[in-house]
Amino acid sequence: MNNIKGRAFMLNENVDTDQILPGYAMSYPVEELKKVTLRGSIIPDFPEKVQPGDIIIADDNFGCGSSREQAPVALKSSGVSIVIAKSFARIFRRNAINIGLPVVTCEYIKEIKNEAKENDEFQVDLVNNTITNLRTKNQYELNRLSQTTFDTLQAGGLINKVRNILQERGAING
Template identity: 75%
Template sequence: MEKIKGNAFLLNENVDTDQILPGYAMSYPVEELKKVTLRGSIISDFPERVNPGDIILAEHNFGCGSSREQAPVALKSSGVGAVIAKSFARIFRRNAINIGLPVITCDAIDTIKAEMNPKDEFEVDILAGIITNVTIQKQYPLNPLSQTTLETLQAGGLINKVRAKLMERGAI
């Protein structure tokens, strides 16, 4: 699994799916979702600023609200490499993993935020369970992911994982 590299965007707690993807965009084609991703959040200019691999650092309960699957799809289609938060809403977490978007809890969010500068570059090593602020050469532990979650992320999502398993068995 490749390391994820990019800048970090900071969000507070209780970022709900309406902030991630406004309700009016639910019928947009996938390729259009990135134009409105996080428009309802404190970083409403996110679509203009995000680059492939960038990371979101957030507080508790990221992805709360509705169970709309489009919210993690919007983040992934905008280029977000990973979301690291103190905690996630359960359905959002499951939806994100199912599409291959790494969402990882981290108890060191407050320390990371206190020690970082806005232009710092980060690297996430999911297999090693570490996020590194490359600019200041400081590492922070991520909470471990289950083997099942790791396998799903390594496959690029649940559909790819199931397809690979079926191919192994000669079922397709």
């Protein structure tokens, strides 16, 4: 999770949870969510294009709208490895971290998007808080994750983190 490499998909501001995952898909099994992920966005063919490890880069207020936790689950199940945005809706951010999907803010989204070309690959280093366009070699600073958030993501989500803590304490067996 510390070093992520993938192609970037660019999205604009105010990408809401209906664009991420249409309401009609709320009852779909997790393995089916990837078939409709981002169908309501400016990338309606996202499910056909996305590959494991790919990255989403977006403007302000990513994940606004309803509090449906299936939206970040859909992104993760489709293969998205990280979402980098200018800002996130609070509940979406919390839901993403809880399921182990890294979401990181960045002040340089405009610059990243201005230089990016379709199918550019990016390297994200969550230890050093950087994102690098591998074609241009330009590197940008990401906002640092809190240690608690970083630890939760390292564990693969909140349930795994709590399980690990309980195992360390001897409260449950591995």
